[in-house]
Amino acid sequence: MAPRLKLFLPLILFVVLAAFLFRGLSLDPQALPSALIDRPLPEFSLPVLGQERLIGKGDLIGEAALLNVWATWCVSCRVEHPYLLQIAQEGVPIYGLNYKDDDAAAARWLADLGDPYRANIADREGSLGLDLGVYGAPETYLVDAEGVVRYRHVGVVDERVWQTILQPLYRELTGQGSGG
Amino acid sequence: MRLLLQVALLCLLLLSFNARAVIETYEFSDPELEQRYRQLSTELRCPKCQNQNIADSNAPISQDLRKLLHQQLEAGADDDEILDYMVSRYGEFVRYRPRFSGATAILxxxxxxxxxxxxxxxxxxxxxxxxxxxxxxxxxxxxxxxxxxxxxxxxxxx
Known part of the structure; x- marks a missing residue:
């Protein structure tokens, strides 16, 4: 029995290895688990883009909202922009985090392409981005009414991402938030 | 005269121009801090370009992290504090020497x-x-x- 088992050992090893490699094909190595999931947003106090006033964590709390990290130098942000306009029109509150950008360029972008954001946080140095663990734009965080980060999506938010991932979570949060 | 020119040209060949270093340099108040900076920046992994440490990477996020590392070292933070700070933002992924836990036990x-x-x-x-x-x-x-x-x-x- 033992020698026959030994004969099949290479085959067994191959099958195990192939199973792991096959699984690896469908994994996205860029998708990192966020360290911030189910933890409150970090405290911050940064200027609102194009305004004199400051905005802080308290201004974002109150209802479930999206926090979208974007910049004018980010090509994919332009790709997702029309879709953000669309979901903002459907009534989803979106806050912008203008990440390491030039204020004038950002204002021009919003004037030209439309403004889906409730307000834009001007994070010129990327300090809030650092606290959020942002490593590239675009990134979109789903924050609940208490200011706890519930989900983070790295990359473009398009119809597929919104309908399959973000919207179900958002509905769940707003359903709980309004008591219905 | 011609010989002189030839020699001068040959000497020119000997000059080498270093490729402009892409990585910025930081001044440290203490050589020991610089040593720790080197060590930590090779141990921290760039979150964007996944198979590089932040010392080798020129991604904007790595530049930010190096700057932050420099600030924290100069502010007197110890290694554990700095690593905790990074891990709380970017997850255990950011360390090339992850802590021993259920998920990393197999490693x-x-x-x-x-x-x-x-x-x-x-x-x-x-x-x-x-x-x-x-x-x-x-x-x-x-x-x-x-x-x-x-x-x-x-x-x-x-």
Whole structure:
């Protein structure tokens, strides 16, 4: 029995290895688990883009909202922009985090392409981005009414991402938030 | 005159121009801090360009992290504080030497396990070989006879 088992050992090893490699094909190595999931947003106090006033964590709390990290130098942000306009029109509150950008360029972008954001946080140095663990734009965080980060999506938010991932979570949060 | 020019041109060839270093340099108040900066920046992994540490990477996020590392070192933070700070933002992923936990146990223990498996395999193989040799034992009378015949035959031939 033992020698026959030994004969099949290479085959067994191959099958195990192939199973792991096959699984690896469908994994996205860029998708990192966020360290911030189910933890409150970090405290911050940064200027609102194009305004004199400051905005802080308290201004974002109150209802479930999206926090979208974007910049004018980010090509994919332009790709997702029309879709953000669309979901903002459907009534989803979106806050912008203008990440390491030039204020004038950002204002021009919003004037030209439309403004889906409730307000834009001007994070010129990327300090809030650092606290959020942002490593590239675009990134979109789903924050609940208490200011706890519930989900983070790295990359473009398009119809597929919104309908399959973000919207179900958002509905769940707003359903709980309004008591219905 | 021409020789002089030739020599001058040859000398020009000897000059090498370093590729402009892409990585910025930081001034440290203490050489010991610089040492720790080197060590930590090779141990921290760039979250964007996944197979580089932040010392080698020129991604904007790595530049930010190096700047932050420099600030924290100068502010007097110890290594654990800095690593905790990074891990709380970018997750355990950011460390090339992750902490021992349920998820990383296989990383830490796999070499030891493989070594044990190897030793076990070697011991088993050697033992089975020895027992095979012992099982062979002395030759039977028939075999002895055949051996003698064969030996005698070769002697005759030569």
């Amino acid at each position: 830490w223990l796999a070499p030891l396990l493989l070594l044990l498996v190897g030793i076990a395999a070697a011991v088993l193989t050697l033992r089975s070989r020895r027992s095979q040799r012992q099982a062979a034992g002395p030759l039977s009378r028939d075999d002895e006879q055949r051996l003698q015949d064969l030996l005698g035959k070769t002697e005759k031939d030569s």
